[in-house]
Amino acid sequence: MDIxxxxxxxxxxxxxxxxxxxxVKTLAAExxxxxxxxxxxxxLASLDKELSEIGGEHVQYVCDVRDGARIREIVADVDARFGRIDILVNNAGVGGDGLVSELSEDVWDLCFDINVKGTYLTCQAVLPIMKRQRRGRIINAASFAAIVPIVGSAAYAGSKSAVNQFTRALAGEVGPWNITANAYxxxxVPTTLNHFTERDQAEQDRLLDTLTLRSWGEKADIANLVCFLASDQARYITGTLIDISGGKLATQVPRLAYEHAGAL
Ligand SMILES: NC(=O)c1ccc[n+]([C@@H]2O[C@H](COP(=O)([O-])OP(=O)(O)OC[C@H]3O[C@@H](n4cnc5c(N)ncnc54)[C@H](O)[C@@H]3O)[C@@H](O)[C@H]2O)c1
Structure with missing residues (x-):
């Protein structure tokens, strides 16, 4: 398949x-x-160095995705510089734990402002350009928590559900311009967001037991999906949420298969 x-x-x-x-590094390599x-x-400074080694044009901007004016300024600058915006990946996101009974308004606001409002602001800013081109690919990071939340994730799971439903509503609006919008x-995937691989082994095993493929996701797994969704090969996919979780809770107790297989 040619992407x-x-x-x-x-x-x-x-x-x-x-x-x-x-x-961003995978897209640059493509x-x-x-x-x-x-x-x-x-x-951003260390990323600049890595992107220079990969080659190709690249530019970085300091930007808080909650800042609509800054986003519009950047989009105008990018349009003036490159004359097009083909792909928007709304990856920026934060976690926010807390039982509802104890959850602070600050955590709630942080999750919704960055995860949901940030996504809305960037989508809104690029739409005039994508409509002008009559083509665009919008790809938004939701979470498995948008499908099945974990206890204590009301703010985060709620915000990621909102990202998913926002993406579907957006997809419905932009079809006439050949723009697709999907969430994943x-x-x-162990990162500084979750510190999965730094937890004690019993806790890691408890989490891995929920995965049909029983291994951590890799950042490259997500980057490869994004490349596919950005490509013409995905032209007929829009308004969907793609589960890329190693089959998290695909069955009720994924661990059972490993016990049957004698793999534990
Ligand atoms: N890692 C996982 O397993 C996992 C699972 C489900 C969903 N996600 C989602 O994938 C995305 C990336 O997650 P990650 O694990 O790589 O997180 P991460 O914490 O490692 O990276 C998040 C990045 O977003 C940036 N950021 C945070 N707030 C910002 C803001 N207001 N404006 C601009 N940038 C901001 C951070 O500086 C950081 O570089 C998030 O949306 C997250 O919710 C990740």
Whole structure:
């Protein structure tokens, strides 16, 4: 299958760490001109060095995705510089734990402001350009928590459910311009967001027991999906939530298969 992205322009948010950093580097390796946004300036400087080694055009902007004026300014700058925006990946996101009985308004607001409002603001900003082109790919990070939440994740799971439903509503609006909008639900990819691999072994095993493939996800798994969704090969996919979680809870007790197989 030919996934040709060469010459396209992609905006990716939350690129300083974790999955977003991998997404932007994978797109760059595919010949995409990358526009990388993060709130953390220091991480952007080290990313710049890595992108220079990969080659191709790339530009980074310090940006808090909650800041609509800043996003519009960046999008205008990118349009003036490159004349197009083909791909938008809304990866920036934060967690926020707490039982509802104890959950602070600050945690609630942080999750919804960054995860949901940030996604809405960037989508709104790129739409005039994608409509002008009569083509665009919008790809939003939801979470497996949008499908089945874990106890203590009301703010995060609620926000990621909102990202999913926002994405579907958006897909419904932009079809006439040949713009697709999809969300993806990563399962368990160890990053600074979750510190999965730093937990004690019993806790790691408890989490791995929920996965049909019983191994941690890799950042590259997500980056490869994003490349596919950005490509012409995915032209007929829109308004969907793609579960990329190693079959998290695909069956009620995934661990049973490993016990039957004598693999534990
Ligand atoms: N890692 C997983 O297993 C997993 C599972 C489900 C969903 N996700 C989602 O995938 C996305 C990436 O997760 P990750 O694990 O790589 O997280 P991470 O914490 O490693 O990286 C998040 C990045 O977003 C940036 N960021 C945070 N707030 C920002 C803001 N206001 N404006 C701009 N940038 C901001 C951070 O600086 C950081 O570079 C998130 O949306 C997350 O909810 C991840």
């Amino acid at each position: 040709t992205l060469t010459g396209q322009v992609a905006i990716v948010t939350g690129v300083g760490q974790g999955i977003g950093r991998e997404i 010949g995409v001109t990358t526009v990388a946004l993060d709130i953390n300036e220091g991480d 639900a990563p399962g368990m």
